[in-house]
Amino acid sequence: MTELSAPQVTVIGAGLAGAEAAWQAAQAGAEVILYEMRPASTTLLHRTDLPGELVGTNSLGVGVPEKASGLLKQELRQLDSLVLRCADDSVVSSTHELLVDRTAMAGAITDSIAAHPRIELRREEVTELPDTEPLIVATGPLTSQPLARSVYRRLREPYRFFYQASAPVVSLSSICERGLLPGSPRDPEDETGLNCLLDESAFDAFCAAVAAAQTTLPAEHAREEMVDRHLPIEAMVHDPHLLRRGPMNPGRLMDPDSGQRPAAIVRLLPEDAESELWRLSEMATGLLPEEQEQVFGMIPGLEGLEIVRPGQIARSVCLCAPAFLARSGRVRNGEGLFLVGGLIGTADYVEAAATGWLAGVNAARWAQGQQPVLFPRETMLAALMNRLTGSNPDTFAPQLVNFGMLAAVPGDSDLSKEERRQVQIERSRAAVAEFVAEPGPEPSG
Numbered sequence: 001m002t003e004l005s006a007p008q009v010t011v012i013g014a015g016l017a018g019a020e021a022a023w024q025a026a027q028a029g030a031e032v033i034l035y036e037m038r039p040a041s042t043t044l045l046h047r048t049d050l051p052g053e054l055v056g057t058n059s060l061g062v063g064v065p066e067k068a069s070g071l072l073k074q075e076l077r078q079l080d081s082l083v084l085r086c087a088d089d090s091v092v093s094s095t096h097e098l099l100v101d102r103t104a105m106a107g108a109i110t111d112s113i114a115a116h117p118r119i120e121l122r123r124e125e126v127t128e129l130p131d132t133e134p135l136i137v138a139t140g141p142l143t144s145q146p147l148a149r150s151v152y153r154r155l156r157e158p159y160r161f162f163y164q165a166s167a168p169v170v171s172l173s174s175i176c177e178r179g180l181l182p183g184s185p186r187d188p189e190d191e192t193g194l195n196c197l198l199d200e201s202a203f204d205a206f207c208a209a210v211a212a213a214q215t216t217l218p219a220e221h222a223r224e225e226m227v228d229r230h231l232p233i234e235a236m237v238h239d240p241h242l243l244r245r246g247p248m249n250p251g252r253l254m255d256p257d258s259g260q261r262p263a264a265i266v267r268l269l270p271e272d273a274e275s276e277l278w279r280l281s282e283m284a285t286g287l288l289p290e291e292q293e294q295v296f297g298m299i300p301g302l303e304g305l306e307i308v309r310p311g312q313i314a315r316s317v318c319l320c321a322p323a324f325l326a327r328s329g330r331v332r333n334g335e336g337l338f339l340v341g342g343l344i345g346t347a348d349y350v351e352a353a354a355t356g357w358l359a360g361v362n363a364a365r366w367a368q369g370q371q372p373v374l375f376p377r378e379t380m381l382a383a384l385m386n387r388l389t390g391s392n393p394d395t396f397a398p399q400l401v402n403f404g405m406l407a408a409v410p411g412d413s414d415l416s417k418e419e420r421r422q423v424q425i426e427r428s429r430a431a432v433a434e435f436v437a438e439p440g441p442e443p444s445g
């Protein structure tokens with residue numbers, strides 16, 4: 001008797017979306033070939049050859065389900081997401097945000113992939129889209145150029161370009177911890193972070209230094225080419241109120257010496273379990289590395305700091321997903337071609353993993369001749385896919401989730417905002433539980 005061979009799924013790119021997709025396809029019974037170009041070729045931002053490396057902050061956003069990103073995480077945990085499991089196993093702090101040790105998290109993802117009997121990791125850059133199906137393209141916002149051109153030839157969709165920046169990471173030994181105030185601008189009792197306090201003159205001097213420093217952000221960049229969440233400080237410094245109200249907002253923190261609210265703060269958050277590395281939270285920048293040490297070294301408490309990982313700006317790409325993507329993650333009329341993650345305009349890590357989850361499951365189903373599944377409509381996951389596939393293509397930009405995107409609660413006019421949110425959270429939990437028990441196909445996708 002001839003033995004039937006297992007269905008095969010090919011995934012290109014072992015970032016957050018690709019690692020999740022490969023894992024879910026393998027869990028669904030497919031043999032997976034996962035291509036990753038690092039270390040032979042790399043991107044401007046990746047530092048290691050580990051699958052699932054975080055290129056920006058070490059924060060996966062708010063943890064509580066009362067916030068949209070927290071609910072998305074709750075749903076992915078229920079769905080046994082690889083990325084969420086490895087993030088939870090690498091937590092540095094989860095008081096408000098889920099802060100992880102980025103090396104531990106990527107290490108856990110790498111080990112899981114290496115140990116999976118149905119995943120083969122090939123360290124190779126893919127330069128042409130192969131004809132094989134099903135195929136998941138998960139090469140992210142920094143997709144290598146030859147492959148980006150090949151995707152264009154297949155889809156005939158133009159790319160959109162964005163500048164995004166990451167924040168510097170400094171070593172504990174180089175900062176004066178004693179001068180820094182523990183607490184968070186939202187909650188002074190939350191001691192996860194440390195804060196440098198700036199008075200008016202220190203803030204003015206800092207702004208002047210940022211404005212005078214050399215940056216890698218091209219002078220001719222357009223405002224619409226910037227991603228708000230990862231805006232470099234040099235793009236805000238022309239209006240210091242943007243910094244005061246945004247990344248340098250002291251919130252409820254008070255200077256214990258003067259009893260006054262400081263003019264501005266710079267917040268440091270831990271990068272690793274030992275708290276030896278700290279990120280200058282929200283200080284995304286593309287200033288030249290030597291300028292960064294000088295400019296941030298002017299901040300009280302950071303004199304003489306050593307930057308171990310400078311902030312960087314990257315010009316990233318995304319495709320206009322609503323023009324070609326179905327809610328199953330598959331390209332409309334694209335047979336077995338799936339696109340996921342930053343390449344189709346997810347803005348953050350968890351959103352990228354969510355699209356990877358769906359494409360992984362549906363690619364395995366496609367290979368087995370089964371109908372695709374769609375996320376239950378009551379969930380933030382479904383809201384994300386609706387936004388990615390149903391937005392106006394003319395104004396499409398990288399997508400984050402919010403509660404306004406969720407399906408309405410019947411008869412909600414009598415409920416307060418908090419009550420409505422609790423109903424939505426419960427409804428999502430029940431819908432995902434039912435989906436896990438019986439992930440039946442949906443008619444269109």
Ligand SMILES: Cc1cc2nc3c(=O)[nH]c(=O)nc-3n(C[C@H](O)[C@H](O)[C@H](O)COP(=O)(O)OP(=O)(O)OC[C@H]3O[C@@H](n4cnc5c(N)ncnc54)[C@H](O)[C@@H]3O)c2cc1C
Nearest residue numbers: 013015016017037056057126140144164341342348349352
């Ligand atoms: C400067 C910057 C800062 C950011 N900061 C944050 C942040 O703070 N928080 C946040 O949530 N998000 C941030 N993002 C967005 C974040 O990068 C994405 O949300 C997330 O990484 C997308 O996951 P992905 O798997 O699609 O892409 P990636 O994580 O980039 O993974 C893509 C993988 O594909 C590989 N690859 C690329 N081309 C090929 C090829 N031809 N062949 C084989 N392999 C290939 C790459 O090496 C990489 O491993 C930032 C992005 C940038 C550019």
